Amino acid sequence: MKFVLNHDLVEETAPAADTTLLRYLRESKRLCGTKEGCASGDCGACTVLLGELDNGRIHYSTVNACITPVAAANRRHLVTIEALANGGKLHPAQQEMLDNHGSQCGFCTPGFVMSLAGLHQQLLAGEYAQADRAQVCEAISGNLCRCTGYRPIVDAGLKMVQAPDEAHRLDAQTQIEQLASIADTDAPADYLQPQSRKELEQGLALHPDARLIAGGTDLLLEVTQQCQPIRKMIDLSGVKELHRIEERDGVIHLGAALTYRELETFFAGRSRSISALFERIGSRQIRNRGTLGGNIANASPIADLPPLLLALDASITLADNRGDERQLPLLDFYRGYKETALEIGEYLAEISFPARAVNDFHRVYKVSKRREDDISAVMAAIRLRTGAREYGDEFTEVRIAFGGMAATPVRVTTAESELLGSNRQDESALHAALAAVAESLKPIGDVRASADYRLQIAQNLLRSAWHALNSERSRSHASEALHA
Known part of the structure; x- marks a missing residue:
């Protein structure tokens, strides 16, 4: 494998498949500015930038080095804190952190600087006209800080974005030429990087024991937290067909390797309620790596996306190493705790759902102890559609789905039935639906929330969505009356 490390072209012959960027940087290259904090992608102390050449430009993303395989840097530009200064002049992120007293012990500081440097590069690339406090x-x-407090760090960021400095572009012509020269470099033998579904299926046939990895934001925890080696991996992130977004015959088709960041952009112009969920999934570093397919196939009962997809009536396409495909409703994919319908030699290729479902009224709620970068105690996705009938607006379609309430993500069909066909303002139907939720769900209690709390929250979220719909419709009707 070959990649550009800061300013130098590097070649590595046989790194172990499960070697992380963090371990490689600190132990092999002695670049110890990248810190090890949590080894699970939670603290941001190990943040680095990975740049990928596309149409003559390098696009950079912040990633957690502790849960990113070093082989994922193949054919890319890896930037660490040591390379930010240019000609003896500090990078704007570094200078503003210094001027605004954004560091005390300094352990977390390199990670913060790299996250801000990533934002700085986005500004130079024209991805934002002007960044604001948000x-x-x-x-x-x-990125977590235990001693400085975030105010001076935010102040440093705000100062930095006021005047992005072109002298500190990371994608200089030299780096572009370096990446172009290694564009066809092979991956390590134990870390396959197929570029098409055909190559992926060939890899699955030849290496049935290999683990599939897309973002690796959960898979790599087996290595860093459980000390379990992963000898061979097949990386799905480069498979072009798995990044497609298409709408055909009223159905939206999403490739399984789409990152949370790509999905956030896709939904931003279609549904603010759905797009807002992606702002709550992990951190920017996690969203740059984590994928739609990984969140589904990981089969965690507290995964963020399955409840939303259940509410959208999603189906999935599974493919095998012969290229054969089969489709099934997402509801039928989960067989039990961490058990799915995936068979040996299969992979998750695509997720699809009716396009019109995105236009319905949605409320997607994530309840967690922290707003950013935290695991859900309860996830709720509620989709409601109303239609004018003889006696007023009635619910013509209802979907109520939860995560964190059972061994698998669930739909509460009994509660849906209580609302379906009722008038949208019928409180007796709402109370019947709430009772059905209580009857159907038997959550467990754990360190994140008690069973009673989870159940109460689930009912309250359904009640909140019902009130939000009626409030929204009331405002709409009032506006129509005003302009009649």
Whole structure:
């Protein structure tokens, strides 16, 4: 494998498949500015930038080095804190952190600087016309500080974005030429990087024992937290067909390797309620790596996306190493705790759902102890559609789905039935639906929430969505009356 490390072209012959970027940087290259904090992608102390050449430009993303395989840097530009200064002049992120007293012990500081440097590069690339406080806070949402406090760090970010400095572009012509020269470099033998579904299926046939990895934001925890080696991996992130977004015959088709970041952009112009969920999934570093398919196939009962997809009536396409496909409703994919319908030699290729479902009324709620970068105690996705009938607006379609309430993500069909066909303002139907939720769900209690709390929250979220719909419809009707 070959990649550009800061300013130098590097070749590595046989790194172990499960070697992380963090371990490689600190132990092999002695670049110890990248810190090890949590080894699970939670603290951001190990943040680095990975740049990928596309149409003559390098696009950079912040990632957690502790849960990113070093082989994922193949054919990319890896930037660490040591390379930010240019000609003896500090990078704007470094200078503003210094000027605004954004560091005390300094352990977390390199990670914060790299997150801000990533935002700085996005500004130079024209991804934002001008960053504001919200974007600065979002950029550092995956970085934790135990002693400085965040005000001076946010101040540093706000100063930095006022005047992005072209002298500190990371994608200089030299780096572009270096990446172009290694564009066809092979991956390590134990870390396959197929570029098409055909290559992926060939890899699955030849290496049935290999683990599939897309973002690796959960898979790599087996290595860093459980000390379990992973000898061979097949990386899905480069498979072009798995990044497609298409709408055909009223159905939206999403490739399984789409990152949370790509999905956030896709939904931003279609549903603010759905798009807002992606702002709550992990951190910017996690969203740059984590994928739609990984969140589904991981089969965690507290995964963020399955309840939303259940509410959208999603189906999935599974493919095998011969290229054969089969489709099934997402509801039938989960067989039990961490058990799915995936068979040996299969992979999750695509997720699809009716396009019109995105236009319905949605409320997607994530309840967690922290707003940023935290695991859900309860996830709720509620979709409601109303239609004018003889006696007023009635619910013509109802979907109520939860995560964190059972061994698998669930739909509460009994509660849906209580609302379906009722008038949208019928409180007796709402109370019947709430009772059905209580009857159907038997959540467990754990360190995140008690069983009673989870059940109460689930009912309250359904009640909140019902009130929000009626409030929204009331405002709409009032506006129509005003302009009649």
